[in-house]
Amino acid sequence: MQEHRPASAYTNKTPSVITIGTFDGVHIGHKAILKKLVASAKKDNLDSVLLTFFPHPRMVLQKEASIQMLNTLSEKKALLEQTGLDHLIIHPFTHQFSRLTAVEYVRDILVNKLHAKKIIIGYDHRFGRNRTATISDLKEFGETYGFEVEEISVQELDDVAVSSTKIRNALKEGDVETANNYLGYSYMITGTVVKGKGIGATWNYPTANLQPSDTYKLIPKNGVYITQAKIEADLKYGITSIGTNPTVGGKSRTIETFFLDTDANLYDKPLQLEFLKFIREEETFENVEALKSAIQQDEKVARAYVRTHE
Ligand SMILES: Cc1cc2nc3c(=O)[nH]c(=O)nc-3n(C[C@H](O)[C@H](O)[C@H](O)COP(=O)(O)O)c2cc1C
């Protein structure tokens, strides 16, 4: 897969089959559309192209600082890499770009730049300044400029939209198993290990504090989870606490993991944490002793899980 950023960096001249969208999560519904795209490219000797916008239009137009995404851009790239897609075009969504009229966008970008022969797109796709153009406009443009439009049905699109919303909602409820079923892989948070208060190690439960790489990444509900991560080339299981650590008077939210059976030094190292199962809610314990025995119990639960999953 070749990456092009922005669209003007795309210089390939091979006629293409294109789909357009955020594809946040690259979940099983998205994969079905991408499979269709890649198969269509093969059949008609076209290059498959995904045109995506980053930052997300809502981050730019509505200044939604709180927007939460299932994938960071680099996670999305890694997931798309596995689909057989030929070209990923990441175009920055700016105010200026948003003012392109439908005809300018179709003619200058889709046709002249990307050499569209076919566009596979949802029935409700809207584009151009103020999102006024519809799929029937796109079909008319297709007659003028010589490309075909394949419409993704209500049913197919509903499956996609529903699973995206369901994944977000499931994660916000801590239900990572449902989220993972829709994603087709384990939900992950990517980032770097940073210093914490240094309390964990004094209890024999050192915890790697994960600082997510991107602020827009959706963090699952506060609570304790079974997780896994690659530590120095080995896959290790962990117990991860997401929360404000109320027992020790914490204020800000942290993502802390005690990894089973390792004593690796993880400070300043990259970490990609995969979420496997919710164990329990975050609690405010009477004292540190009660917290420690709760963590011991969490470890037992995790070890039992590992035994049945290895
Ligand atoms: C598996 C696990 C479960 C935890 N559960 C809770 C909890 O329910 N309530 C709480 O206040 N802190 C909880 N903690 C967080 C501890 O308070 C935290 O690890 C401790 O403050 C050490 O932080 P440090 O990395 O800054 O040293 C949990 C930590 C782990 C590893």
Ligand SMILES: Nc1ncnc2c1ncn2[C@@H]1O[C@H](COP(=O)(O)OP(=O)(O)O)[C@@H](O)[C@H]1O
């Ligand atoms: N099994 C382990 N799980 C997590 N971190 C570990 C483990 N063994 C060693 N470490 C190291 O210990 C650090 C955490 O120790 P801790 O006392 O909790 O300090 P901090 O509060 O700075 O996170 C981790 O960042 C990592 O470098």
